[in-house]
Amino acid sequence: MEYKIHFAPLQGYTDAVYREVHAQVFGGVEAYYTPFVRVEKDGFRNKDLRDITSGRNxxxxxxxxxxxxxxxxxxxxxxxxLGQGYQQADINMGCPFPMQARLHRGAGILPHTGDAAALLQTVREFPEMNFSVKLRLGWDSPDEVFALLPFIDSLPLTHVTLHPRIGRQQYKGHVDMDSFTRFYEACAHPLFYNGDLNCPADIDRIIRLYPRLSGVMLGRGLLSSPWLAKEYMAGKELPDTEKKAGLFRFHTLLFEKYSAILEGGEHQVLAKMKTLWDYLLPDAEKRLRKKILKSNQLSTYQQAVKELLQP
Known part of the structure; x- marks a missing residue:
């Protein structure tokens, strides 16, 4: 069976520029997901509209x-x-951020089985669109997702992705593999695993434990090691020189593209580039990482990155 790798969306990180450059430099990913789009103040945010514009994707x-x-x-x-020409959409029922959960969005809808079912039932109104769902185990308890599972199984979905934490955990604590096993055994749809996969060995372990999985979804693991999907699909560890050269090219292209589209000048470009380092290379030399994060001028930032990444 051919296992697939999907790139999880992360607000503030995996925008259209990032997705395009990652695919160009590293790849190994079958599908990239946009950060969630929402209705806000009876409309859509401009940055969401820009991000999903078909011409940018x-x-x-x-x-x-x-x-x-x-x-x-x-x-x-x-x-x-549909107006942008998409034929596939993913439904977020896993976001753990309290601001969304309080509005009964993301994982916040899972305790309300009737509301969650009514939301999901809407997929039947759009036979021209293929739908998938990304879930957590619940907001307060894994019982929440299992109350909804029979209804999920009845829907025409391409696949389901499960992150086996509850929403209240955010990204803390351990994943609940007992609950994932139970879900895996009961779910009628093709299933992807998401959560705490940071190296090829982590992916191998999950695939061995759950051989009927369709694949895995990687988020923070790919942000910290952008070559992870490529390395796993190649079936071998990439040489450090190849990783470093790829990262240097990756960073260079991101810098060029953000500089071309961001209108706030040097300050905005610097702020955007520094967000990469929230996750990127967490084990890199602390002195240089600190220098990057403390930079208040592009010249200082670029010099620190050059020291760290240039082959």
């Missing part, structure tokens, strides 16, 4: 993701995606 296999609390929000978002 021609070089990568992109799936737009929506987050919604009601069928009406769902309809508006799917109509938006």
């Amino acid at each position: 021609v070089a990568t296999p992109v799936v737009p993701q929506l987050i919604a609390a009601t069928p009406e929000e769902f309809r508006r978002l799917v109509t938006l995606f």
Whole structure:
């Protein structure tokens, strides 16, 4: 069986520029998901509209993701995606951020089985769109996702992705593999695993434990090691020189593309580039990482990155 790797969306990180450059330099990913699009103040955020514009997503296999609390929000978002020519959409029922959860979005809808089912039922109104769902185990308890699972199984979905934490955990604590096993054994749809996969050995372990998986979704692991999917698909560890050369090219292209589109000048470009290092190379030399993060001028930032990454 051929296992697939999907790139999880992360707000503030995996925008259209990042996705395009990652695919160009590293690849190994079957599908990239956009950060979730939502209805806000009865409309859409401009940055969300820019990010899903079909003209900016021609070089990568992109799936737009929506987050919604009601069928009406769902309809508006799917109509938006269809208008951009998309034929696949992902439904976010796993976001753990309290601001969204309080609105019964993401993992915050999972305790409300009736509302969650009503939201998901809306997929039947759009036979021209293929849908997938990304889930957590619940907000307070894994019982929440299992209450919803029979309904999920009845829906026409391409696949389901499960991150086996509850929403209240955020990204803390351990994944609940007992609950994932139970879900894996009961889920009728093709299933992807997501959560705490940081190296090829982690992916191998999950695939061995769950051989019927369709694949895995990587998020923070790919942000910290952008070559991870390529390395896993190649079936061998990449030489450090290849990783370093790839990272240098990756960073250079990101810098060029963000500099070309961001209109806030040097300060905005610097702020955007520094966000990469929230996750990138956590084990790199502390002195240089600190120098990068403390930079308040592009020249200082570029010199620190050059010291760290230049082959």
